[in-house]
Amino acid sequence: MFVKRSWLFASAIALLLSVFPAAAQKKNARTTSPAPTITIAVDASEAPRKIFHTHLVIPASPGTMDLFYPKWIPGEHMPSGPLVDLTGLKFTANGKELTWRRDLQEMFEVHVDVPPGTTSIEASLDYVSPVASEGFSAGSSATAQMAVISWNQLLLYPSGWTYDQLTYRASLHLPEGWKFGTPLPVASQSGAEISFQPVSLYTLVDSPVITGANFLAVPLATSAPPAELDIAADSPGDLDAPPELWQHYKQLVAQAGVLFGAHHYRDYHFLLSLSDHVAHFGLEHHEANDSRVGERSLADTRPRVLSAGLLPHEYVHSWNGKYRRPADLTTSNYDQPMQTDLLWMYEGLTSYLGEILTARSGLWSPQQFMDSIASIAAELDHRPGRTWRNLQDTADGAQILYGSPRHWESWRRSVDFYDEDVLNWLWVDVIIRQQTQGRRSIDDFCKAFHGAPSGPPMVKTYTFDDIVNTLNQIAPYDWRSFWLERLKTHAAHAPLGGIEASGWRVVYDDQPSELLKDREEESKGMNVEYSIGLELHEKGEIVDVIHDSPAARAGIGPGMILVAINGKKFKREVLRDALRESKNSKQPIELLVENTDYYKTYSIDYHGGTQYPHLVRDTSKPDLLNEIIKPVTVAGQ
Secondary structure, X not given: OOOOOOOOHHHHHHHHHHHOOHHHHOOOOOOOOXXXXXXXXXXXXXXXXXXXXXXXXEEOOOEEEEEEOOOOOOOOOXXXXXXXXXXXXXXXXXXXXXXXXXXXXXXXXXXXXXXXXOOEEEEEEEEEOOOOOXXXXXXXXXXXXXXXXXXXXXXXXXXXOOOOOOEEEEEEEOOOOOEEEOOOOXXXXXXXXXXXXXXXXXXXXOOOEEEEOEEEEEEXXXXXXXXXXXEEEOOHHHHOOOHHHHHHHHHHHHHHHXXXXXXXXXXXXXXXXXXXXXXXXXXXXXXXXXXXXXXXXXXOHHHHHHOOOHHHHHHHOOOEOOOEEEHHHOOOOOOOOOOOOOXXXXXXXXXXXXXXXXXXXXXXXXXXXXXXXXXXXXXXXXXXXXHOOOHHHHHHOHHHHOOOOOOXXXXXXXXXXXXXXXHHHHHHHHHHHHHOOOOOXXXXXXXXXXXXXXXXXXXXXXXXXXXXXXXXXXOOOOHHHHHHHHHHOOOOOOOOHHHHHOOXXXXXXXXXXXXXXXXXXXXXXXXXXXXXXXXXXXXXEEEEEOOOOHHHHHOOOOOOEEEEEOOEEOOHHHHHHHHHHHOOOOOOEEEEEEEOOEXXXXXXXXXXXXXXXXXXXXXXXXXXXXXXXXOOOOOOO
């Protein structure tokens, strides 16, 4: 167990209160009475049953009291609060049960009748963690051996104050023998009972807890501020990672510190879940990240490579997303809608920097980095939805796109601001290097925009103009036009200018990269989008069909099932062989397809063989890509 240091805690809260914009005082702000301190006691002893019990004591006065359940969850960019899993809600005062009713328009708000003479009410509720679901933190979060506790799922807050004004005094009861990790400052611990220091509602929700029977804490920073990797796993053997992996994560912390030139946390916790039975995702916090991957993602090579970019991405968010945050995403409470128009910076730049740090830290080899960039470029270059939905709209509509199905994704588009902005910010990096004859790079932008002064968590908001102005300080250029073009274009093809200007080209051949082979083996699916236009699940279910591809022109659509190829039962190798043989045959490929219980044979007039993307050097230009991912010298190493 790591006991959180409390130094600078009071100054952290003061700074946090001082930097929120005037918008954070709107709507429900109450200035005539002091903000209350709320006691919250969470009993997680039944986490293996996937049920958590909460008891709250909330100061109150007679009349109607309005209470909210958190709706808009920071980092999830949508109203994803798991209200449906809030159960057993009861209110009492002076030993008597109180009546309450849900608001008829705002489902996340309840109105409680508080009787005369009441100074506080008590609330009890249960949160039932989903048994098997994906998604973000509202997805499955507990197994027989571990759990991730997200405080927003376990509490209510009173209307009338901002989340940085409300104070919560929290305690947590764990299953016997379980250890835990969290950025929350610990006041005391007695066995399975932990008491935390009082914090604002904002800090509480921003500080999840990971806990489990199989637990490992790995220190990652030898100098202040400290950083730690806290891992909970379903099995003890899942923690058996090669020793060099810990060195790579130590390098991640060191390389990020050099990249930004400052830290905005008191100490940092990578909260990593290793389980096949929790939702898989990453969610950022100021002083932690909640990252969840498959059970063998540290112990086995293939899943370790495939998940290597997750922790770097979420770590970057401590600077880009938590410290520097779009003004439209900075609200004063969890009931206020967030505007996601600048996610191309919040998530897009983070995706680019995450890829860079994955390589600079050694979690990826240079070739794996190149293969990742090639894969991103190829996927986005075969995204026909670009012709009607521009990149800006993928950000504007993020709250509806996060939950969109995979079927028809190439025509619908999804949250493409993650991957497409890897290409866009690479282009920015290359332009900066070219405009300054190599004297400056994206690293200089990060230091100027996200860097000094170091200190405890705070929020410094920004707008589109702030991004453009800082870029111009680093390297004068028409950055406004650059970004407006990138965001508004309906061009059919991906923005490959950064790759090409960096001395590389995207080409296709008949040999998949090791990264693509690993992805296929891990998913048991198959991607032949760049040849006949199909993406398939393990048993031949067609996930997506590229618009105007050979398969689409033949009449095949998502949701159908590929049964046989040229009369032979579907297997990945059977389809792969048929594609290879198409180069030397004038005969079409015959696909037997089932569509809602009906069978039909489709003729695919295709003769191009298998097609897999790679980056190859253009020796007429300097190699900037390898320069970009070169580890930076760290003082003392």
